[in-house]
Amino acid sequence: MELPGESVRALVEALAVAAPGWLPTVIDVGDWAKRYGARFNSWRLPTSQIKRKQLADVYGTDALTLLRAVYGPEAPGWLPELPAVEVLRTVLVQNYHICTDARGREVITRRETDTDGLPPGKLRINSPYDTDTRWAAKGKDLAWNGYKVHLSETCHTDDTDTTHTPEDAQAGQQRDTPAKPAPDELPNLITNVTTTDATVPDVAMTDPIHQMLDRRHLLPGEHYLDSGYPSADLITSSQADYGITLVTPLQGDKSPQAKAGAGFDHTSFTIDFDREQVICPQGHTSSSWSPSTQRGVDTITIKFPTATCRPCPVRDQCTTSTRQRRQLTIRPHAVQQALTTARDQQSSTSWQTKYALHAGVEGTIGQAVAVCDIRHARYRGLRKVHLQHVFSAVALNLIRLNAWWNAHPMDRTRTSHLSRLELALTA
Numbered sequence: 001m002e003l004p005g006e007s008v009r010a011l012v013e014a015l016a017v018a019a020p021g022w023l024p025t026v027i028d029v030g031d032w033a034k035r036y037g038a039r040f041n042s043w044r045l046p047t048s049q050i051k052r053k054q055l056a057d058v059y060g061t062d063a064l065t066l067l068r069a070v071y072g073p074e075a076p077g078w079l080p081e082l083p084a085v086e087v088l089r090t091v092l093v094q095n096y097h098i099c100t101d102a103r104g105r106e107v108i109t110r111r112e113t114d115t116d117g118l119p120p121g122k123l124r125i126n127s128p129y130d131t132d133t134r135w136a137a138k139g140k141d142l143a144w145n146g147y148k149v150h151l152s153e154t155c156h157t158d159d160t161d162t163t164h165t166p167e168d169a170q171a172g173q174q175r176d177t178p179a180k181p182a183p184d185e186l187p188n189l190i191t192n193v194t195t196t197d198a199t200v201p202d203v204a205m206t207d208p209i210h211q212m213l214d215r216r217h218l219l220p221g222e223h224y225l226d227s228g229y230p231s232a233d234l235i236t237s238s239q240a241d242y243g244i245t246l247v248t249p250l251q252g253d254k255s256p257q258a259k260a261g262a263g264f265d266h267t268s269f270t271i272d273f274d275r276e277q278v279i280c281p282q283g284h285t286s287s288s289w290s291p292s293t294q295r296g297v298d299t300i301t302i303k304f305p306t307a308t309c310r311p312c313p314v315r316d317q318c319t320t321s322t323r324q325r326r327q328l329t330i331r332p333h334a335v336q337q338a339l340t341t342a343r344d345q346q347s348s349t350s351w352q353t354k355y356a357l358h359a360g361v362e363g364t365i366g367q368a369v370a371v372c373d374i375r376h377a378r379y380r381g382l383r384k385v386h387l388q389h390v391f392s393a394v395a396l397n398l399i400r401l402n403a404w405w406n407a408h409p410m411d412r413t414r415t416s417h418l419s420r421l422e423l424a425l426t427a
């Protein structure tokens, strides 16, 4: 509701400055000032659905009237070059459609759903003032209009610096005298900052982040990631392309049997990739092995013969298919192997202890929010917001280096003023 109204308002504001003599010749300034005088976030839209629809129709009609005037023969030729014109034109196309009713009258109505031609969220403008922002949601409670920032930082285990790079090695040699610091005493430094619009899924950024780290010779040996970043393909390609081991939880087997924790899931079957055959828990051999691509992902579909499965005494534990035969979908050999190994590893206590190291980045995000207010964009447009994120990362690195060089203990994200005073007095 606010978007088309505010987009009309943005153009009217621009025209009132750029073409103050022309604007009153195409609109009733007094009437439009009542509708578009105040920003739309400064007053409440009506709650009645009927009134909302009426308002939406008015905004659509006003947008069309204004744009036709701007592109009309009487308008100054440079008016369409105003950025607010193109924004309103796009908002109008994305949110309304114009048709003719049974009496031949032009009707403008709002697109309500994607079946009306409403574009997907990743393409839809959400603000006339920043056309790069997008709406996104996480879970049921969190929704925002804007961007996502991906921060990568160094981290250290007791015996491993996970960012072994030539630059680090040289820096380490210079700092080695008189005593080499223990790995867990080294500051964690942000090594990469990526900004995307809010609709880009985390998993789409894993490889681009590796490419950026590779360009700067900062690839880690192990990369600890949130569960949103990995996929089975990325585990194999990161190892093959960059020599990186991803330490990250993978989604479990999604088969109905695995989800229910009952019956025969994938692990109950013996897969022979060389002979392209699968042996089921009853010792029967699959009848078909069909590689295919599903939504851009390479898969292999395996079927067992109906004649074998129908009389099987344990069929209830194996399949609920109406065709009364079991079907499996697996990934190509290398990917399937990586998937199985990763799932086996992540259930072990040692892996979970190791993965706890990943929680450190939550502290970095907390620090970025508390110190740099990184969740609020100070600029408009993806490129400038990215620059803000880079500046924030540089600031955090300087704070951490300053603390390390001056032997100050690393601050906690929630240190009370009293505790801070106590630290200062004892320093």
Ligand code: SF4
Residues within 6 Å of the ligand: 280, 281, 282, 283, 284, 304, 308, 309, 310, 312, 313, 314, 315, 318, 319, 325, 326
């Ligand atoms: S239902 Fe078919 S695949 Fe499953 S155990 Fe029985 S014979 Fe094997």
